[in-house]
Each structure stands twice: as C-alpha cells, then as structure tokens.
Amino acid sequence: MGAVISVERLAKTYENGVTALRGIDFNIQAGEKVVLLGHNGSGKSTLFRCMSQFEQPTEGQVFVEGVNLPSLNKRTLRTYRKQMGIVFQHFNLIYNLSVMQNVLFGAMGRTATFVQVLAPFATSQLREEAMDCLEQVGLAHLAGRRADALSGGQKQRVAIARMLMQRPSIILADEPIASLDPKAGKEIMALLTKIASNKGMTMICILHQLDAALEFGDRIIALKQGEKVLDAPVGKIDQRQLSWLYDIDEKEEGVS
Numbered sequence: 001m002g003a004v005i006s007v008e009r010l011a012k013t014y015e016n017g018v019t020a021l022r023g024i025d026f027n028i029q030a031g032e033k034v035v036l037l038g039h040n041g042s043g044k045s046t047l048f049r050c051m052s053q054f055e056q057p058t059e060g061q062v063f064v065e066g067v068n069l070p071s072l073n074k075r076t077l078r079t080y081r082k083q084m085g086i087v088f089q090h091f092n093l094i095y096n097l098s099v100m101q102n103v104l105f106g107a108m109g110r111t112a113t114f115v116q117v118l119a120p121f122a123t124s125q126l127r128e129e130a131m132d133c134l135e136q137v138g139l140a141h142l143a144g145r146r147a148d149a150l151s152g153g154q155k156q157r158v159a160i161a162r163m164l165m166q167r168p169s170i171i172l173a174d175e176p177i178a179s180l181d182p183k184a185g186k187e188i189m190a191l192l193t194k195i196a197s198n199k200g201m202t203m204i205c206i207l208h209q210l211d212a213a214l215e216f217g218d219r220i221i222a223l224k225q226g227e228k229v230l231d232a233p234v235g236k237i238d239q240r241q242l243s244w245l246y247d248i249d250e251k252e253e254g255v256s
C-alpha cells in the first residue's frame, strides 16, 4: 500500500532569510503514529505548516494520498486539508461559547456552512454527531458548559472532539500536551493514540516529552537545525541518540 503522506526534498526559507527546513524526506504509512522531536526552533511547526500548506515550501513536494498539495488550486486544497485534523498546544477554542458549539464548528466546511453549525440552527443529526464525538473524549456531560469553565485537559478533549467532528484521516498534533500537567498530558496522549488506533487514523505528533514519545509513538522522526537527523522505529532508538539530539550546546536557531 502507498504512503498516506510523502514528503520529498522539502525546504523552507522564510522571507527574513532563516532556513527552517532543508531537504526533508519521509513516507508515512496509513495508521502509523509518528512523533516529531527536536529543539526549539528546529523546524517542527514549519514542517507541519508546509505539510498542511498553510505555509508554502520554498522547494520540494508534499503528497497526501498520492496528491501533490502544492499543485492544487485553493478549492481542491481545502478538500484535501479537511483530511487533516489539527490539534494545537493552546487548544484554539472559542471560549465564550459552549462545549457543544465548539465541537459543532468541526463540521464547518465538511457538511455545513458557518450558519448551519451555529447551535440554534444546527440539525439534530449534527448535534447527535457532536455528542458522539464528546462521548469519545469522555465529556458528553459537559456539552452545555462554557469552554472557559474547563480545565486544560478538558479543553484539549473538546479540541479533540472538534477535530473528530471534521472526520479527518490524519491527525497533526503540535505539542498537544505542552500546556498540561504530566497526568493530564499522559491522559491526552493515551486518548489521541486510542482514537487513532480505533479509527485507523494516521497520527503525527510534535512532542518535547521524551517519555511520552517513547510510550505513545511507533516511530520517531527528529529534526536538528532544519534537517532530519533521525528516523527510526521507537524500539530501535536508544538513550544515547536522544541525548545527542537534545545536546544543550547545540545552536538552537534555524540555519540562515
């Protein structure tokens, strides 16, 4: 079976002259759980943004299910982007709205317009689906609560439910546990990996927590100063490689 995501010779130099990515290549198969590691500034978020085409790569290709995203027009690109559910460090909820309303927004663009996902207008079918997504993250009982009246772990669960409402086949999670305490962080990683396994989704997750990377990933890809320096199954990675990766003497900026 072909790769779900193929990245070929991907490079990104920002307008300020910082080269954040250099010659990145990898293939990711359906259902793989990949953890992306690397120093602050090593290019991880830039790689995510180039993969989802929110940032235009300077060179190289990104194929999602065989389709080269940089070659698509805006409309077709939107269709392909819907396959990618993105989870952020800071949850990106709308805090003065209810949990249910935030989850309903996940359907926007997939089956519904902005007005159709607004709580007073949403169909009972959409609401049922949103409740089902909330059940999957264990928060159905909080559907009516305002999003700002939740703990960090609960906010991330709402963000995951909203992502599920989008029905993506790929999860891109950029430091999903960086704002959470260790217990809540582990719970969120366990939830994300369980959902990905149950639904056969492919997951790529940026982490700074090595223990979580080794516990929840199948494979680790690591960047250093914009280059891929490690790509191996978790079982083949030893402590020495990880210590080298996080060598605190290394220059932390991108290569300019």
Ligand SMILES: Nc1ncnc2c1ncn2[C@@H]1O[C@H](COP(=O)(O)OP(=O)(O)OP(=O)(O)O)[C@@H](O)[C@H]1O
Pocket (backbone or CB within 6 Å): 014, 015, 016, 018, 019, 020, 038, 039, 040, 041, 042, 043, 044, 045, 046, 047, 253, 254
């Ligand atoms: N919009 C931008 N314009 C210019 N330079 C940028 C931009 N975004 C990122 N950079 C630079 O590109 C390099 C890679 O940044 P990026 O955010 O991808 O790293 P990261 O690995 O995600 O870091 P962190 O772990 O801190 O989130 C850094 O040197 C950063 O300063």
Ligand SMILES: [Mg+2]
Pocket (backbone or CB within 6 Å): 044, 045, 046
């Ligand atoms: Mg980042």
